[in-house]
Amino acid sequence: MDATPAEMDVAMLDGGASRTSERLRGYRRALAGGAVMLAFVTLAIVIGGASKLARHSGHQRPVSLGPRSSRATYVYISFHGNHRRSPTQDQGVNQIYRYTLRPAAMAASGVPPDAPVHVLQHVLGEHTRLLRGMLLEPATGDLFVANAYYDDSKVLRFGPCEPNGSRAFVERVAPRVQDSRLVHPYGLALLDETLYATTQDTGSIVGVRVAERDRALEHSLEFGRAGQKVAFRGLASFDGCLYAAEEGSSSVLKLCDGVLRASIHIRKPIGVVVDERRRLLFVGSRWRKRPRVAAFDLDSHTTVQEYTLGRMTHPAGLAVDGDRLYVAEQDALQVLEFDIPSGQFTRVVVDDLPDDPEGMLLTTC
Ligand SMILES: *[C@@H]1O[C@H](CO)[C@@H](O)[C@H](O)[C@H]1NC(C)=O
Numbered sequence: 001m002d003a004t005p006a007e008m009d010v011a012m013l014d015g016g017a018s019r020t021s022e023r024l025r026g027y028r029r030a031l032a033g034g035a036v037m038l039a040f041v042t043l044a045i046v047i048g049g050a051s052k053l054a055r056h057s058g059h060q061r062p063v064s065l066g067p068r069s070s071r072a073t074y075v076y077i078s079f080h081g082n083h084r085r086s087p088t089q090d091q092g093v094n095q096i097y098r099y100t101l102r103p104a105a106m107a108a109s110g111v112p113p114d115a116p117v118h119v120l121q122h123v124l125g126e127h128t129r130l131l132r133g134m135l136l137e138p139a140t141g142d143l144f145v146a147n148a149y150y151d152d153s154k155v156l157r158f159g160p161c162e163p164n165g166s167r168a169f170v171e172r173v174a175p176r177v178q179d180s181r182l183v184h185p186y187g188l189a190l191l192d193e194t195l196y197a198t199t200q201d202t203g204s205i206v207g208v209r210v211a212e213r214d215r216a217l218e219h220s221l222e223f224g225r226a227g228q229k230v231a232f233r234g235l236a237s238f239d240g241c242l243y244a245a246e247e248g249s250s251s252v253l254k255l256c257d258g259v260l261r262a263s264i265h266i267r268k269p270i271g272v273v274v275d276e277r278r279r280l281l282f283v284g285s286r287w288r289k290r291p292r293v294a295a296f297d298l299d300s301h302t303t304v305q306e307y308t309l310g311r312m313t314h315p316a317g318l319a320v321d322g323d324r325l326y327v328a329e330q331d332a333l334q335v336l337e338f339d340i341p342s343g344q345f346t347r348v349v350v351d352d353l354p355d356d357p358e359g360m361l362l363t364t365c
Pocket residue numbers: 118121162164165166
């Protein structure tokens with residue numbers, strides 16, 4: 001267990017476009033100066049959280065809980081957007097593709113199993129570019145998508161799944177203001193009706209009250225670390241807490257009520273997903289020396305299982321369904337499936353992806 005978040009400052013800011021812009025300008029100045037020295041109001045730092053963690057650490061749970069049938073039928077993939085695999089498309093695959101998890105059933109229906117459905121209908125008046133994290137809003141079935149293009153960073157909302165599998169554009173959720181801290185968003189998670197997005201460029205996790213008409217209620221959890229860039233990646237939420245992968249500190253930060261509760265150490269973390277039933281946090285690591293997906297107990301923060309495969313050198317998006325763990329693999333350009341209890345690799349779900357996969361989501365339609 002590595003619970004030493006003391007080196008990071010965390011601050012929470014509410015609303016206030018002017019204040020946000022001030023801070024962003026400050027951030028840019030710091031960047032320009034070559035030294036990223038972010039000094040934010042420190043609201044709460046948990047130093048030496050070992051004693052608190054000890055309180056939280058319950059008994060060790062076995063990974064296996066007995067079989068539970070999986071429910072998802074499809075997998076959504078968003079793509080990095082480069083030329084490597086799609087030289088005819090200058091932005092790579094600028095779309096979310098839907099693939100089936102059950103090719104046999106698809107083959108029986110006469111639909112080519114490897115033909116992806118284009119999920120996003122044409123977006124009028126908005127551009128999509130560099131799509132990353134995705135999230136389904138449980139209440140509405142709507143899809144949120146992080147659009148990471150630097151000059152046009154935003155989160156877009158698409159409506160429910162239509163009979164042909166596509167979704168209509170609904171609105172741009174964030175940002176409301178030009179100088180929002182939402183720059184280069186990556187992961188998305190919902191917590192108490194607030195949609196949070198991690199950012200790779202501003203050291204922030206930006207929260208937007210998606211239920212509110214007036215989205216001025218944007219607030220940010222901000223992080224500073226002397227001399228080093230803070231680059232957030234995947235994000236998950238569970239039981240009142242956010243789990244945010246941060247590459248610079250090689251850790252997943254556990255934030256509960258805006259307070260840094262723990263820092264789970266793992267090199268080069270990218271994707272994170274919570275298995276609620278097993279109370280496990282899966283984290284993908286693209287650390288060259290030991291790439292893997294590790295499963296951490298949510299209470300003790302210790303590793304309970306690891307998932308590896310020779311060609312799995314850059315795991316990106318992760319998803320769980322029943323006893324299955326799915327991994328979007330950027331170097332192999334595949335979606336891989338593992339058996340959660342045993343740790344065994346079981347099959348390639350999608351092969352020969354047309355661009356580097358980033359986000360992944362399981363759905364029923
Ligand atoms: C799916 O249906 C919607 C209308 O419901 C339409 O706008 C869209 O173009 C269709 N997509 C495909 C791929 O046929």
